[in-house]
Amino acid sequence: MLIKRAVEIRSSEVTPQWLYVNRRQFLTGALGVTAGALVGRALKDVVWPAQRVQAESTLKVAQKSPFSTNEQVTPFNDVTHYNNFYEFGVEKEAPAKNAQRLRTSPWKVKVGGLVEKTRTFSLEELQQLAPLEERIYRHRCVEAWSIVVPWIGYSFNTLLKEVMPKPEAKFVAFESYYDLGQMPLGRYAGIPLPYVEGLRLDEAMHPLALLCFGMYGQTLPNQDGAPVRMVLPWKYGFKSIKSLVKIELVKKEPPTTWNLANRDEYGFYSNVNPNVDHPRWTQAKERRLGDFFRRPTLMFNGYADQVASLYSGMDLRKYF
Amino acid sequence: MRKVLRSKWIKLPVFLLCLGPVSELAWRALHHDLTANPIEFITHLTGDWTLRFVVITLAVTPARKLLHWPELIRFRRMLGLFAFFYGLLHFSTWIGVDKFFAWTEMLHDVRKRPFITAGFTGFVLMIPLALTSTAGWIRRLGGKRWLALHRLVYVTAAAGVVHYYWLVKSDVRKPLFYGALVALLFALRVGFWLASRRSRPAGGAIPSGITTAETA
Numbered sequence: 001m002l003i004k005r006a007v008e009i010r011s012s013e014v015t016p017q018w019l020y021v022n023r024r025q026f027l028t029g030a031l032g033v034t035a036g037a038l039v040g041r042a043l044k045d046v047v048w049p050a051q052r053v054q055a056e057s058t059l060k061v062a063q064k065s066p067f068s069t070n071e072q073v074t075p076f077n078d079v080t081h082y083n084n085f086y087e088f089g090v091e092k093e094a095p096a097k098n099a100q101r102l103r104t105s106p107w108k109v110k111v112g113g114l115v116e117k118t119r120t121f122s123l124e125e126l127q128q129l130a131p132l133e134e135r136i137y138r139h140r141c142v143e144a145w146s147i148v149v150p151w152i153g154y155s156f157n158t159l160l161k162e163v164m165p166k167p168e169a170k171f172v173a174f175e176s177y178y179d180l181g182q183m184p185l186g187r188y189a190g191i192p193l194p195y196v197e198g199l200r201l202d203e204a205m206h207p208l209a210l211l212c213f214g215m216y217g218q219t220l221p222n223q224d225g226a227p228v229r230m231v232l233p234w235k236y237g238f239k240s241i242k243s244l245v246k247i248e249l250v251k252k253e254p255p256t257t258w259n260l261a262n263r264d265e266y267g268f269y270s271n272v273n274p275n276v277d278h279p280r281w282t283q284a285k286e287r288r289l290g291d292f293f294r295r296p297t298l299m300f301n302g303y304a305d306q307v308a309s310l311y312s313g314m315d316l317r318k319y320f
Numbered sequence: 321m322r323k324v325l326r327s328k329w330i331k332l333p334v335f336l337l338c339l340g341p342v343s344e345l346a347w348r349a350l351h352h353d354l355t356a357n358p359i360e361f362i363t364h365l366t367g368d369w370t371l372r373f374v375v376i377t378l379a380v381t382p383a384r385k386l387l388h389w390p391e392l393i394r395f396r397r398m399l400g401l402f403a404f405f406y407g408l409l410h411f412s413t414w415i416g417v418d419k420f421f422a423w424t425e426m427l428h429d430v431r432k433r434p435f436i437t438a439g440f441t442g443f444v445l446m447i448p449l450a451l452t453s454t455a456g457w458i459r460r461l462g463g464k465r466w467l468a469l470h471r472l473v474y475v476t477a478a479a480g481v482v483h484y485y486w487l488v489k490s491d492v493r494k495p496l497f498y499g500a501l502v503a504l505l506f507a508l509r510v511g512f513w514l515a516s517r518r519s520r521p522a523g524g525a526i527p528s529g530i531t532t533a534e535t536a
Contacts, residue, residue, distance in 0.1 A: 082356035090491040093355065143489075145357060190490030261490055280435055280486065282425075289356045293420060 056218035059152050062131035067208060069136050069302075074147040076216050078289045084141070085223055085242060086189035087178060094185070095223035101182050102243070104227040111159065113248035114169035119162075123227050127213055129162060130154035134217075135210055137233035139240075140272045140301045144294075146286045151231050152214035155207045165201065165249045172204040173197075173254035174230060175246035191261040197230070197241040198254035198268065200310075208233060208306055234303040236270045267320040271311065272301035276320050325391035334395055338402045341369045342409070359417050366410035367439075371480045373403035375501050378477060382508040397453050400473070404450040411443050435486035442479030445472050477502045 085095035088102075109126060112118040132152050140146045160172075178194035180186055186193050203209065210231040213220060220226040225242025232239050238258050248254075258266035265279050274284045274297040285294040300307050311319075324330055345365060348354050355361045377399040384392045419426050429436045449470055451457070458466050481502055485495035 078356035086490070090489075092357070145360075188491055188493065190492065280433060282429070282433075287357065287359070292359075292417075294418075 056214075056221060058217055059132065059214035059219050061134045061152055061217065063133050065133045065135040067135050067137070067306075068150075069138055069148065071136075071138065071148050073136060073150055074289050079147055079149055079215070080221050080223060082289060083223060084143075084238070085225070086191055087176070087183040087186045087193060087195070087243075088223065089185040090189060098183075098185060099222035099226075102177075102222045102226065103182065104222065104243075107227050107245075109228065109244055109247065111163050111247045113173070113250050114166040115249050116164035116166060117162070123213075126159070126211070126228060130158045132213065135231075137210075137231060138301050139231070139233060139237055140286055140297065142236035142238055142266070142270070142278060142283075144281060144283065144286045144297075146288050146297075146301075148288075149215055150217075151210055151212045152217070153210045153212035153231070156209040156211045156230065157205045157207065159211055159247075160205060160249075163249075168251055169249035170201055171250050171252065171254055172199045172201060173246075173248045173250050174199075174241045174244060175248075176241055177243040177245045191257050193257070195241060195257045196255055196260075197239055198256050199232070199239075200253075201249070203232075203307075203310055206307060206310065208303060234271060234300040234307045236272055238266070239270050269311075269316075269319050271307075271316065271320075272297060273299060273316055273320065275299075276317055322389055322391055325389060325394070331394070331398065335398060338373075338398070341365060341406065359413065363410060363413050363418065366406050366413060367484070370403055370406040370410050371477075371484065371498055373399060373406055374473065374477050374480055375498065375505070377403055378473065378502070378505045382505060382512075385512060386508075401450060401453060404446045407443050407446055435483050438479045438486060439483035442476045442483060445476045445479070449473060449476075474502075474506060477505075 081096045082092045083095055084090075084092065085099060088095040088098035105123070107123040108120050109123070110120045131154065133154055134150050134152050136148060136150045138146060139149055174197040176193075176195035178186060199209070210233075212225075212229050212231045213227065215221075215224065220229065225240075225244075228244050229242045230240050230244065239256075253268055256266075256268055258270075259268055272283075277283050283297055286297045287294045298304070345354075345362060349358075377396060380392050380396040380399065384390050415421065415426065419429075430440050431437070449472060452461060452466065452469060461469065481495060481499040484498060485492060488495060
């Protein structure tokens, strides 16, 4: 006859008497510790806010550039924790916090439109088109603050020559990456996305126009437009489109995001110009991050010698 | 709760709580944590709190009536003065730090930039309200006139919202939120006024705020 025996309970599974007797206090205590830990963590975030810059990989620079300014470079931490990237939130600190979820590898950039050789480049292929230079540029935001950044890249015209624009191509249209899954705050940006930008072909051919892969000796941090962006130092910052995925050569002036959002305030050209105010604030002065006083803004952000000829004969009040 | 609101010790903690935002500024300044653009950060923080205190002050009377907590009136002057305090900090940051006493530049801005005109108007209108906030001034002006003058706070609130709305580049959710709050509070006041008129058709309506206005 089979007699079933109760499953033996191992002594290790028996709740110790002291814990059983004090089980209520134990639960309260556990709750208290959890609550304490949560409050502590919240406090810690307030007292020591996390510096969220992921470890970047170094980017070898083959040469320095004669285009570099010798002005003092803005600290890396300021450049990475105070900027606009509306896909990741509209506050200045938001991109540093929220851009970390952007996946930048693998990355492809499609170059097409009115070109002889339509081609999709991988990031690695793009980086190898020309030796990388370090260029220390002034960067002036339309909101009247400015920074000096050691960017890494090469002149955008290298890429244009590679794909060979057709004679009827007159403008270049750019498009940023946009994915609500990785950029959930994009829906509150208040501007149409994906972000699009554009240049006249002769502006894009100008050697100052930089196709940029890095800064401060490293690959671009996500919040600054990783893994590849444009840098156009004589134009307001918003023209320098980030996280590029598409470049198209076109016949007509392409739409640009801030112009679509508010065409009275943001023109297609958006050259830095101290004499033409933004309708709501003056552009005559700017605050360099780290400075106490504002400094006068320079025509074409100080690059007039190089680029003014692109706009000779144009009424810059009309084509602002 | 009403007992707590009536106690004479309650004002001190409320006062300290109202100093929270300026303490945060001091704390961050000591720890070099005012972001990469400290002047902008200070301007925005003090501006935000000015608008918040204006809204909180406006909410006192509706809260008194809806919650049946008449004691809340004890805090209204303090809250209103804190709105003025943060407004003054905001305004001084602009004058003294941002523009560094460049008067012509500022005058130009007040005339030419609508968002600055609106903010300036809102602030200037708070000055007579702060000055006449004492018991002596309530007596000197008389309840009705004092109340009429202090209705200017609605203009300040509206100007503050417009100032904020015209300032932002694209995301108008926050200014719209404050705008909705001010509109709601204004609608409540109109509602109370209509209700009191209906319930007392013959005699003149007794001004609601002044009868219990803080004199302690």
